Amino acid sequence: MCFLSKDFYFNAQVWGTVSDWVMIGVTAATAYYLYQTLQSQRETQDLQQKTTKSLRPLNMIILQQGHNQSGYSGT
Numbered sequence: 001m002c003f004l005s006k007d008f009y010f011n012a013q014v015w016g017t018v019s020d021w022v023m024i025g026v027t028a029a030t031a032y033y034l035y036q037t038l039q040s041q042r043e044t045q046d047l048q049q050k051t052t053k054s055l056r057p058l059n060m061i062i063l064q065q066g067h068n069q070s071g072y073s074g075t
Helices: 012-070
Strands: none
16 A cells, blocks of 8 residues: 555656765765875874974983983893
8 A cells, every 4th residue: 555646756767866976976075084084194193203203312311311320231
């Protein structure tokens, strides 16, 4: 038993095409935001790597001072 009149049914040729274009649009938007997210992640990792490299000499000095004070000979 169908409650919808025959006038209410969708034309599959028209609405099938619309759904294809909507799917293409959603896929394009997803690809755009995924690209933006990965680019931001790469920038953050580059900044983190630069910060880590700039702190390495300071960490070495602190470690050397700590070992010298505790009598650590390094062997």
